Amino acid sequence: MLEVKNLKKSYGDIKALNGISFLVEEGQVFGLLGPNGAGKTTTFNLIATLLKPDTGNILWEGKSIFENKTAWRKSMGFVPQHLAVYKELTAFENIMLMASLYGLKGKEAKERCIYLLEKIGLKERMNDKVNSFSGGMVRRLNLVMGLVHNPDIILLDEPTAGIDVQTKHKIYEFIRELTSKRKTVLYTTHLLKEAEELFDTVAIIDEGEIKAIGKVEDLVSKHAPSIILELTLSDFDGKEISISDLGQVKDNVLKTEIDSREKIAPVIEELISRGIEVKSIKIKGASLETVFLNLTGKELRD
């Protein structure tokens, strides 16, 4: 288990982290979801021991990672947000270079590198220079560079930036394969959809603070329980028949908040019984988007 305890970090006058704590269980995808500047990369740089916290600590299996750096760096793989590949080298040369930095040699290194390149769909292009790759291909190579030493805990900082939907799903499958082998994955994103699809546990981070942590569905039921129903009514001028008891009315649209989908039909039946026809229905479901808005007062758009 990884325990992040009350991390604070400032860069001069900029307070990047203002006391961050969370626990990550083995074999799960733990995700930080937050906007630009929230503190995601700073948190990862601390976990990767590239930075030291001003206060706070990080424990792995009960021991401080800062006091056991060498062992920790062997068990941990870090995939940075900013691409760390050499454009003048081929994909294979890049990853073999990484393997040699971790002390892998000969056949073992070669097999491991080819296995990873195949996993990420780059085996056919492995002998091409990276400067001939598309942006998404470089991003995919960047992802496996941090995995050559087969780490138990993997940090992926916005690994799918600029990657198409189909390839993203291949990456999600690959991540699932890793967690099924008891690997632990820490992941950052500012994409709601990614958090909903991939994270076992999501931590919402904003302005250097964790606003909530939990399973997506638990956060939704706790912080955004209601459903917003928008009904467009035909031939309703809002004056003769009163429906203000059913919700807000504006320009032939009735907007109302309900706590479950079962309440949709009774609202429509009530309108019909008052002689009002419903032309169209819009349901805005409870979602992580609403959770984010309720907790931070901000919209986070994909």
Ligand SMILES: Nc1ncnc2c1ncn2[C@@H]1O[C@H](COP(=O)(O)OP(=O)(O)OP(=O)(O)O)[C@@H](O)[C@H]1O
């Ligand atoms: N090296 C640095 N020097 C000064 N300020 C920094 C540095 N790195 C980060 N910051 C500041 O710390 C805050 C958190 O930045 P961080 O990179 O951790 O955010 P992030 O959540 O990763 O954002 P993004 O989604 O844009 O990657 C920001 O205000 C940023 O400007």
Ligand SMILES: [Mg+2]
């Ligand atoms: Mg970042």
